[in-house]
Amino acid sequence: MQRKTRTQQQQETKEMLFAAAIEQIMKFGFDKTSINSISEGAGFSKGAFFSNFKNKYDLLLQLTDKLKSEERFNLKSALAINNENNTISINGLNSYVDQIKNNTICVILDIEMQLIASRDQNFKQYYDQLQRENNESLGEIICSVFKSEGVQPSLPNESLAQIFIALTEGLILQNASNPGEQIKHVLYALIEKEKNPIQTL
Amino acid sequence: MQRKTRTQQQQETKEMLFAAAIEQIMKFGFDKTSINSISEGAGFSKGAFFSNFKNKYDLLLQLTDKLKSEERFNLKSALAINNENNTISINGLNSYVDQIKNNTICVILDIEMQLIASRDQNFKQYYDQLQRENNESLGEIICSVFKSEGVQPSLPNESLAQIFIALTEGLILQNASNPGEQIKHVLYALIEKEKNPIQTL
Amino acid sequence: MQRKTRTQQQQETKEMLFAAAIEQIMKFGFDKTSINSISEGAGFSKGAFFSNFKNKYDLLLQLTDKLKSEERFNLKSALAINNENNTISINGLNSYVDQIKNNTICVILDIEMQLIASRDQNFKQYYDQLQRENNESLGEIICSVFKSEGVQPSLPNESLAQIFIALTEGLILQNASNPGEQIKHVLYALIEKEKNPIQTL
Amino acid sequence: MQRKTRTQQQQETKEMLFAAAIEQIMKFGFDKTSINSISEGAGFSKGAFFSNFKNKYDLLLQLTDKLKSEERFNLKSALAINNENNTISINGLNSYVDQIKNNTICVILDIEMQLIASRDQNFKQYYDQLQRENNESLGEIICSVFKSEGVQPSLPNESLAQIFIALTEGLILQNASNPGEQIKHVLYALIEKEKNPIQTL
DNA sequence: AATGAATGAGCGTTCATTCAT
DNA sequence: AATGAATGAACGCTCATTCAT
Structure with missing residues (x-):
């Protein structure tokens, strides 16, 4: 039996992306923070980013x-x-x-x-x-x-x-x-x- | 007789590059300001920039x-x-x-x-x-x-x-x-x- | 009593995908027509496409x-x-x-x-x-x-x-x-x- | 003594890019021909392309x-x-x-x-x-x-x-x-x- | 059967930098 | 000193495809 619904899982992914984004924007600034490094910092690939954010x-x-x-x-x-x-x-x-x-x-x-x-x-x-x-x-x-x-x-x-x-x-x-x-x-x-x-x- | 010595001319170039850089960094931020647009904003090409600044x-x-x-x-x-x-x-x-x-x-x-x-x-x-x-x-x-x-x-x-x-x-x-x-x-x-x-x- | 058999429904889905594909390939060309937009044009998501076509x-x-x-x-x-x-x-x-x-x-x-x-x-x-x-x-x-x-x-x-x-x-x-x-x-x-x-x- | 002026050289680069583009657009179509492969087909890097074409x-x-x-x-x-x-x-x-x-x-x-x-x-x-x-x-x-x-x-x-x-x-x-x-x-x-x-x- | 999150290769483009002129 | 063609890494983004649901 699965604990997490799909929606929950995606919410978790988003939270991890947020966390990685915060960390990296803080460290490097928004312009120097790449979508790729946010995604990888959150443990995902670029695709996960674009599943959660339009751009x-x-x-x-x-x-x-x-x-x-x-x-x-x-x-x-x-x-x-x-x-x-x-x-x-x-x-x-x-x-x-x-x-x-x-x-x-x-x-x-x-x-x-x-x-x-x-x-x-x-x-x-x-x-x-x-x-x-x-x-x-x-x-x-x-x-x-x-x-x-x-x-x-x-x-x-x-x-x-x-x-x-x-x-x-x-x-x-x-x-x-x-x-x-x-x-x-x-x-x-x-x-x-x-x-x-x-x-x- | 030359009006401007070479050093003076270079100093003027540099001042124009500074002015363009200030304007654009203010407008767009350092990361989003490109060397090319600074140079062109100052009326020169990229080359002038690299003649005046290492990088x-x-x-x-x-x-x-x-x-x-x-x-x-x-x-x-x-x-x-x-x-x-x-x-x-x-x-x-x-x-x-x-x-x-x-x-x-x-x-x-x-x-x-x-x-x-x-x-x-x-x-x-x-x-x-x-x-x-x-x-x-x-x-x-x-x-x-x-x-x-x-x-x-x-x-x-x-x-x-x-x-x-x-x-x-x-x-x-x-x-x-x-x-x-x-x-x-x-x-x-x-x-x-x-x-x-x-x-x- | 069901009106449509499962096969009929799938056939209808496929027809809608075909129609959307024809429209978009005509408009944009095969290369520029994405599976996603075909699917959405037919009123489905990508999944429907891959249920009907191998690729x-x-x-x-x-x-x-x-x-x-x-x-x-x-x-x-x-x-x-x-x-x-x-x-x-x-x-x-x-x-x-x-x-x-x-x-x-x-x-x-x-x-x-x-x-x-x-x-x-x-x-x-x-x-x-x-x-x-x-x-x-x-x-x-x-x-x-x-x-x-x-x-x-x-x-x-x-x-x-x-x-x-x-x-x-x-x-x-x-x-x-x-x-x-x-x-x-x-x-x-x-x-x-x-x-x-x-x-x- | 150099045979080719700078302008001539760039013209030659452009011709090679044209030749590579023709070959590849013919073979693969415009959409499937990438700027990278055109450039490499002409023996240059992507940069050469963008020095010769706006996009x-x-x-x-x-x-x-x-x-x-x-x-x-x-x-x-x-x-x-x-x-x-x-x-x-x-x-x-x-x-x-x-x-x-x-x-x-x-x-x-x-x-x-x-x-x-x-x-x-x-x-x-x-x-x-x-x-x-x-x-x-x-x-x-x-x-x-x-x-x-x-x-x-x-x-x-x-x-x-x-x-x-x-x-x-x-x-x-x-x-x-x-x-x-x-x-x-x-x-x-x-x-x-x-x-x-x-x-x- | 259909969904859509996630993958990851690939694209067009930008840009700091180099260097022959 | 200044030019600008060429490099190549990096970027934002798209998209065919996979797969758990």
């Missing part, structure tokens, strides 16, 4: 969708916990930052995607649409941290999310020594700023 | 060197003015930010280079060495701004530079709506933070 | 057989009518010519097959064997026309058939404006020639 | 142009001789027919091209334009033969040319036993027909 660009779209979905799931989970506790402490964000910090793969991949988006209008629309939703969740989370400190951010949630992402990805890309500490430093400063609103620089 | 990788090194040198020159100039005035006001940085903000080309190119560096150890060493010096100057400038507000940054100059770059490049890459404003917002917060040192979050 | 070459053989059989059937029918009437008038041939003229599909397909035959000895033998029999019938028919005009052709029947086919297919392939008229013009000339046997050019 | 379709266009030009040259030469003698005897055409008869290559290639034209509108226009001019010359030649027998053809020159080509190519494609004899047989008939204009079939 290389389709892989990019599906991979972006997958990664952003996972990101969305993680963010929504964090928000769900927030709803239970009614607040997210800075310590809560700390662990998130630390986790992201280690996740160089995601950072490099996301920058790669943003770079592709900056050069390909079609992909940009696709990427931005997925990113916007994630930014909303991320913005809410950061906003929550502000509120847990008793302040209201004067920047819109989207900006908070973008600043957070810029810092996280930028510092990791620059191989900065303590990205997590520095992100927290900036966040503290932004929260403190709201506590002392009398700034007239 | 495609050599172009990357020389281009990085060139761009980072120019950046260094700009930063040193800013510092020189600083030495005259003994300080750089936030307004001084403002104009720098505004200028960078418009300079999407440089940002995309620099991110491309950092991405390449993240995947190529040899290039990473080359890039980091050039970047380190620039970070020092940039750090000094930002430090100066802090001092002009009467405070001493608690972060090392290098971190200040890296945070500044992360914000600038990250926000531009994300196509954020007011990158300049947001960068300033963060900077003000960091300066304010130093004014109210009693943070114990 | 692509086998389709070619069976399709040739099918088309030549149908041609043979048509020719024999025409001959049968001839046997009743004891003669075929030129007008009888006219309608045949007119019908062929419109049947560009058959012409293109037949030329395709002859071209393949000219390059593939195995297929050539297969094709020639089928064609020879059809040429005999066609030759008899044309001979009949001569006889209906009271003359005996001096060319062997096979040559008459080959000339007739060469004209029909060649003129259609060249997109000549009135292929039917021209074919008749030539036929009349050949018949007239037999009426005036004193040619000494 | 495979460009080869088809240039090859068609070349072959039709040569054909045009031959036909014009035959007409020039005609102008000297003021007439072309049937014997003159005989030798032409005999030569064509042996030139199976040209026939197969031309049918291949007509088949491609029947499926590709762009190529059809290109081919037809070249063919039309050749048909004019061929029509004139055949007309001349009629005149040398003291008659005026009742078919337009273009039709005469098309009938002649249909017979030549069609009989050769069918592997008919004496194509030359049969073509002459038909031509004689057509000429005789003009001598006995009272046909009322």
